[in-house]
Amino acid sequence: MIYNLPNLCDHKNMNEKKIDFDKILDQIRVFAPATVANMICGFDILGFAVDYPGDEVNMYRVAEPGVRIRSIQGDDGRLPLDADKNTVSACVKMLLKHLGIEKELGVEIELIKHMPIGSGLGSSSASTVAGLFAINTLLGNPLSKEELLPFCVEGERLACGHGHADNVAPALMGGITLVRGYEPLDVIALPVPEELYAGVVFPKVDVPTRDARQLIKEKVLLKEAVTQWGNIAGLVAGLYRKDYDLISRSMQDVLIEPTRAILIPEFYAMKQIALDAGALSFGISGSGPSVVAIARGQEIAEQAAARIQQHLTDCEIDSFKYVSAVNVGGPKVL
Template structure:
């Protein structure tokens, strides 16, 4: 095993948008500027200890916390039972927000710990460990949030068995605007209302959109990206959980958005735009729609982060 070079590290772990309309459980993107902050330290006490959590009421017991579970999976594979890691978490992403709260904690934990282990594990392994945190959070070890959180940019999960994650091209002028209504939609509940079978014609349409979205990203063809941002399988069901969803989506496109949809399992809604001006115009439209509703909300305007989890001072 390589010798540890660091005794502590601080990291920023980004919020993420999963599904990206047509890419349910397979496509995700990382945001820039919104995310959790975590500090990890090598400890003389074997195992994983969560010493503090600021900003959310979450369990400190490692086995009941997504960051702790991910780190436990990582240390088990590392194979040094005497090694201990302590972690403190500043939660800037509200749990149940739909922008990857659990993923940020799990991804930040394993990516930060990997720095303490001298980058022993490749990104694919870190994703696999972080997926165990997602399993705890919602019962399903999905990767469409943790993959972009770790790798940055857009990512595509080609396969889960075996895990095969591809980092996609991110057009430089692509921005994301997210509105987070201050209501909670649990991922487990949002999954529970989904149909277990879909019509073949809907599946074919969805596959076409996924392929077109990937092609649009690589070609930097914003019109094609716009046409591809269509979800005919999940959005029609989950949209009933989000206030003013259809009006929001329609009027944001009128304001200049390429398109968008539900971020993760909701309640956040994302819109992609070409350029900062359009992204900010979309934010203003979101505010004009939600301000009269009496629902508290937060709006994020962000570039797509190509860095993923990163070390901070």
């Protein structure tokens, strides 16, 4: 499936959406999933959603116009309550402005973080997607998911300085997504083989996204680039053919992993453990420090994640683990 995505600056399109104020809900509760960006070999262009963890937004219609944040839980006080600085509320304000009702509608937001910030699992993405999906549902779904996606990308720009879609696209659309380009934004849904599972482990070490990105080389050898292109193409072909051997051979990263792995303690030991457990591949989720063992079947994903977590425990490194199939639904109303 190729999504037909609108231009965020196309006010004409947005203003044609008529909101029936009598049908706006009084409140809504939404969950949006974590994501594994890059899918090992597809830096900044591939990603998939998982069932858990994720973030939750409770949104309430109130009499006083404007967007406000009532509370944030689970962030250890790290996120701003200022509605102009928090990505969730800022994106909601942006959407209401494009719909032409920012001076007529009042909403208050409760954000509940169920995942660590800076985990490499799309923490800011899940919050932004939950907020935008919530306000759109509250209003009676005037916009399609395709029309919401550019607002989600802007949320990523606010959060980390880069408007990438490799987290927000799968979080919003569900499944596995390919970002073919940004000018214009061009996102493609890829097939999801039924037995594809992810065993995600989050070591409790600090790897800021900005620091991880600064390590990436601006120039690469042509030989390495050709290898990476072949792997990405092979992975896409493997997904369409449901060829797990091809998927396994293709999920190899020769460009980004060698540099980012330096920031993650015990990375290569964890990789060997995952492969010995039967995983199809192993790599870094997003910018890390979370790592992912991608496997055929839940049992292998469980074993790989459990053995990796035990190894980290032996190394006196605390961690969380999550095992999930690919989440094909994206955000949901709770």
